[in-house]
Amino acid sequence: MSGNQTTETAADLAAVAALLEIAEELGVSSLLDRAGPFTLDDLAGAGGVPEEGAAGLLEALLASGLVERTGDPQQFLPCADMADRRYESGYLSWALNANRPFVENAPEFLRDPDGAAEKYHRDGRRVAVSSRWMGSMGAYPAAFSAILECRPDRMADLGAGAGALVINVLRKLPTSSGVLLDMSEAACAEATRAAGQAGVEDRLQVVNRRIESLVDDPSPVEGADLIHAGFVMHDVSADPEMFDAVLRSCRAAMKPTGRLIVTDAIPYATDPRERKFSALFTYLHVAFMGVRLLTKEQWTAAFRAAGFTDVTSVDLRFPTGRMFVVTV
């Protein structure tokens, strides 16, 4: 006797996210993201686990449909829509894994925000990984094509993390150069490694610094005709004076024909498509991270006050995300 036919979307998404997180912890995500097949040996080798352990995981991945059999019994292929699965999993992983220290210590944060903020910290790797998964379809494609449309000779990427975006731009524009700025030493090391692997290391300068340092020394952005800042400016905008000073330094240092492209989140977006995730994103930033998110009007006003002229805003697929394309 068979009962229910309804798709259980929440169960599907939860299961896929947990399986992809397990794969990520094992270090085998790259096998799942490529179009080519892999073997059980590849899986055991990449994960550094015994064949028995790898076989159990492979069985689960096959049963879930995330991995498929090929004609060859030794070869296994990631599902064709893995990119969608990873994108969706990003939201679950960000909300429930990266932000776990906030969620599970919520009572302390609500009773003593400052004390709790000193005590509990998110794991940078988990934030970076889940943000990358969400960004893969939520923000990256829009920023990437907006940048390519400008065909910059020199691009600066502020708070660029491991540099996937600027490296991919340099690969597309073989005569352009770039600079990557990030406060994390680990991210900068990873970016240097990735630039080498992509063969763009002689066209990419990696600078291990905070964005705020551009006020005293704008040399990294000097002569750039495109400056990009992806979901990092809200950390600077908490201090309106500092934010204004950073924007002014960028504007003064970059080419007069340049563009500034900023992606970021607005607070408490009301659109039905966005309101749920926007509510969580805003609440966690305001009440747990002490971050001030700016409205579209506040962003526009801040760019104008720093001397920028034309400001265009585009809704990102990432709920509550906006892309501002700003003219010097």
Add this chain to the structure above:
Amino acid sequence: MSGNQTTETAADLAAVAALLEIAEELGVSSLLDRAGPFTLDDLAGAGGVPEEGAAGLLEALLASGLVERTGDPQQFLPCADMADRRYESGYLSWALNANRPFVENAPEFLRDPDGAAEKYHRDGRRVAVSSRWMGSMGAYPAAFSAILECRPDRMADLGAGAGALVINVLRKLPTSSGVLLDMSEAACAEATRAAGQAGVEDRLQVVNRRIESLVDDPSPVEGADLIHAGFVMHDVSADPEMFDAVLRSCRAAMKPTGRLIVTDAIPYATDPRERKFSALFTYLHVAFMGVRLLTKEQWTAAFRAAGFTDVTSVDLRFPTGRMFVVTV
């Protein structure tokens, strides 16, 4: 300029689950589950947090649509479809919160299953809460109506946790009595409290014991005309001999007109509706908890081997879940 209209289901589900988890950590879930309105004072009081902290959470809940304004500016109402939101959140919370120790220590589990299993344990409260949320629509309604259909004079609920099911059955059947068996002292204490609140305490016997103890002393199930075991038998069935002995004891002790109702999970269900969640559920049980899940055929054979006659199986809404209705 507006871009995307697609619903971001994963983002919605992730945000709702995280907000409901925050509310659960604060102890304010009961305010959100009732049909009546609440005030900011109610929220602050139930959460034991200052008004400012409660106001921030309320703002987020209103922005997300989980809570709505009423005509009265002091009164707030949980959304009409809160039960659906909580049910969906159960899957995310179970997969990514309750099972977090497994997910984040997956490499250790795959390298040294026994060592890791000794070291890392799930939090019983998180397992119970997320299971209750999933079960609210995934298994509870089917079990509840199957039990009521039998109109038992005496019902035994094995591994009943805090006893919501048996207590609700006793409320519906005012001349019936029941017994609840659970290995957790905390769950038994909670069940006693809940039975008192529901006014059924003189008709419900609470027994703090493992299911396995029924082999040596079947007195708790003596004379029952209905025995229910919800998603607990897979812990017993790991040992086929013990499982058989438990089933035989139940059969011998209960009324010859009785019914046994067992809900449980089958391994690696292949139906497209179930396969993803079934893959995670099976994999976590097999590789991280050392649990042997039985196929529908194995369940049926086990009931028959212990002397039960007719066995009917129903698919639950909970993916990979089955309900067996078994005749003495």
